[in-house]
Amino acid sequence: MYDGVIQDLIDELGQLPGIGPKSAQRIAFHLLDADPEDVRRFAATLLEVKAKVHFCSTCGNVTVDTECRVCADPRRDLSVICVVEESKDVVAIERTREFRGRYHVLGGAISPIAGIGPDQLRIKELLQRLQDGVVTEVIIATDPNLEGEATATYLIRMLTPLGLRVSKLASGLPVGGDLEYADELTLGRAFEGRTTIGNAITRA
Amino acid sequence: MYDGVIQDLIDELGQLPGIGPKSAQRIAFHLLDADPEDVRRFAATLLEVKAKVHFCSTCGNVTVDTECRVCADPRRDLSVICVVEESKDVVAIERTREFRGRYHVLGGAISPIAGIGPDQLRIKELLQRLQDGVVTEVIIATDPNLEGEATATYLIRMLTPLGLRVSKLASGLPVGGDLEYADELTLGRAFEGRTTIGNAITRA
Numbered sequence: 001m002y003d004g005v006i007q008d009l010i011d012e013l014g015q016l017p018g019i020g021p022k023s024a025q026r027i028a029f030h031l032l033d034a035d036p037e038d039v040r041r042f043a044a045t046l047l048e049v050k051a052k053v054h055f056c057s058t059c060g061n062v063t064v065d066t067e068c069r070v071c072a073d074p075r076r077d078l079s080v081i082c083v084v085e086e087s088k089d090v091v092a093i094e095r096t097r098e099f100r101g102r103y104h105v106l107g108g109a110i111s112p113i114a115g116i117g118p119d120q121l122r123i124k125e126l127l128q129r130l131q132d133g134v135v136t137e138v139i140i141a142t143d144p145n146l147e148g149e150a151t152a153t154y155l156i157r158m159l160t161p162l163g164l165r166v167s168k169l170a171s172g173l174p175v176g177g178d179l180e181y182a183d184e185l186t187l188g189r190a191f192e193g194r195t196t197i198g199n200a201i202t203r204a
Numbered sequence: 205m206y207d208g209v210i211q212d213l214i215d216e217l218g219q220l221p222g223i224g225p226k227s228a229q230r231i232a233f234h235l236l237d238a239d240p241e242d243v244r245r246f247a248a249t250l251l252e253v254k255a256k257v258h259f260c261s262t263c264g265n266v267t268v269d270t271e272c273r274v275c276a277d278p279r280r281d282l283s284v285i286c287v288v289e290e291s292k293d294v295v296a297i298e299r300t301r302e303f304r305g306r307y308h309v310l311g312g313a314i315s316p317i318a319g320i321g322p323d324q325l326r327i328k329e330l331l332q333r334l335q336d337g338v339v340t341e342v343i344i345a346t347d348p349n350l351e352g353e354a355t356a357t358y359l360i361r362m363l364t365p366l367g368l369r370v371s372k373l374a375s376g377l378p379v380g381g382d383l384e385y386a387d388e389l390t391l392g393r394a395f396e397g398r399t400t401i402g403n404a405i406t407r408a
Contacts, residue, residue, distance in 0.1 A: 002295060003268045009253045012246045017234045018227050025292055027220045028253075032266060036254045042216045043247040049213045049232075050240045062236060064207045088229055091206060 006032070058129070060105035060122045062087040070094070070102055077101045082139040083126065083155060085109050085148065093141065101139075104129065109147035110154055118154055126155075130162060137165040144171055210236070262333070264309035264326045266291040274298070274306055281305045286343040287330065287359060289313050289352065297345065305343075308333065313351035314358055320351075322358055330359075334366060341369040348375055 002010065006028060014024035031039055055061065056068035063069070070076060070090065080101030084090055090103050106121040129135065140155050142148035152168055159166045171189035173182055182190070206214065210232060218228035235243055259265065260272035267273070274280060274294065284305030288294055294307050310325040333339065344359050346352035356372055363370045375393035377386055386394070 002291075003257075003266065003273060005249065005252050005256050005268055006266060009249050012249050016231045018230060019223075023222050026222060029290070029292060030221045031250065032253065032257055039250055039254045043250040045209065045213050045216050046235065046243055046247040046250075048209050049236065050243045052209050053207075053236055062207065062210055064209055069207060086233070087206075088233060091229075 055105075059103045060107060060125065061090050061103060075100075078134050079136045080139065081126070081129065081135050081137075082141050084141050085143055085151070089141065089143075099139075101137075106142075106151065109142055109151040111147045111150075121151070123155070123158070127158070130159075130164065135164065137167065140166065140168045144169075259309075263307045264311060264329065265294050265307060279304075282338050283340045284343065285330070285333065285339050285341075286345050288345050289347055289355070293345065293347075303343075305341075310346075310355065313346055313355040315351045315354075325355070327359070327362070331362070334363075334368065339368065341371065344370065344372045348373075 009031065010021070010024045010028045013019055013027050014021055016024075019027070031042075052064045053062055054064075056063045056066075056071055058067055058071040061068040061070065065072065068090075077100045080099075081104050082093060082099055082101055083104045083106060084093065085106050085108055087105055090105065093099050093103075104122065104126045106123065106126075108116050108121055110116060110118060110121070126138075130138070138155075138159055140152045142151045142155075156166055156168070170193055171186065172193055173179065173186065173190045179187075213235065214225070214228045214232045217223055217231050218225055220228075223231070235246075256268045257266050258268075260267045260270075260275055262271055262275040265272040265274065269276065272294075281304045284303075285308050286297060286303055286305055287308045287310060288297065289310050289312055291309055294309065297303055297307075308326065308330045310327065310330075312320050312325055314320060314322060314325070334342070342359075342363055344356045346355045346359075360370055360372070374397055375390065376397055377383065377390065377394045383391070
């Protein structure tokens with residue numbers, strides 16, 4: 001459609017997740033118009049990321065150092081590990097400022113359809129981290145979908161015999177949502193996991 | 205949020221048009237997972253595009269040669285020029301396979317809000333192309349929005365004194381659409397520009 005290298009760029013952009021042909025074209029023309037210095041910096045960042053970024057030797061989070069920022073932070077609570085699927089989940093949880101322990105990034109979730117079994121995930125590494133007896137609680141924070149739930153079930157079965165406290169993130173109504181728009185599974189979970197506030201009625 | 209260069213990449217991606225922070229993060233992690241060779245090729249394409257692509261000396265379309273493919277094609281009709289805003293409009297019109305003339309890319313549209321006046325567009329170059337008397341028709345194919353219409357009005361005022369045939373793309377109902385969902389402006393234009401099919405009723 002376009003002259004050689006312009007079409008190449010549109011094709012490359014179109015292979016990125018969530019970018020369709022129209023967006024790829026729009027981005028390509030944006031880059032054609034952009035300052036050459038900006039595009040050079042963008043290209044350099046791409047190469048730098050591939051050269052520098054690897055996985056934290058402890059938790060499997062992405063990092064540019066040997067250990068990630070969380071693992072390298074001496075103020076973090078060593079007795080709690082939160083197990084997540086991906087590095088972006090670490091960032092999501094860090095944003096809540098609720099958790100002061102460390103993480104373990106599995107690198108995905110069990111998915112028979114995609115051919116991902118427990119052996120493809122960093123579960124062996126997790127079990128190794130639990131051997132020194134420092135960790136007393138494991139919080140499982142996999143995604144609340146089919147694959148995440150399967151992974152959580154697998155992990156719970158592996159971890160409970162070790163005598164640790166194993167917990168799972170609460171399922172329920174999203175804050176700021178409308179009851180009316182909650183799907184029945186979420187609403188069902190919210191009922192199951194309901195918290196008792198008081199017992200004024202039974203007392204009466 | 206993320207370690208240095210990962211956040212840099214997310215920031216760079218987030219500056220592309222139509223890519224929000226969530227998409228930027230998703231694309232960044234896609235690139236982190238991607239084959240290093242693929243990312244190298246992507247970075248090389250970015251640099252190559254900036255190094256090789258420039259504007260066609262005749263029509264202003266993007267090209268890697270001195271002249272674009274349309275202008276260099278000896279089979280194109282030299283007597284008709286279709287004026288468009290951007291290079292992507294050339295591709296859109298080429299896709300219809302309806303037009304056999306050549307193009308003139310203005311490089312934008314008149315937009316007082318964005319500070320773009322006629323002098324910022326390739327209008328001088330268009331007038332120069334019309335001087336040799338080869339061109340007998342100019343088709344104005346600017347976008348059917350406020351800026352495009354303003355540009356069309358300006359061009360019509362400039363070109364009609366030159367004794368050329370000046371035409372404008374038809375406005376009307378989009379093919380495949382529903383009358384019910386057409387906005388009133390489009391429907392109004394479709395009425396204005398209605399084509400007479402026969403005159404059976406007046407004959408009766």
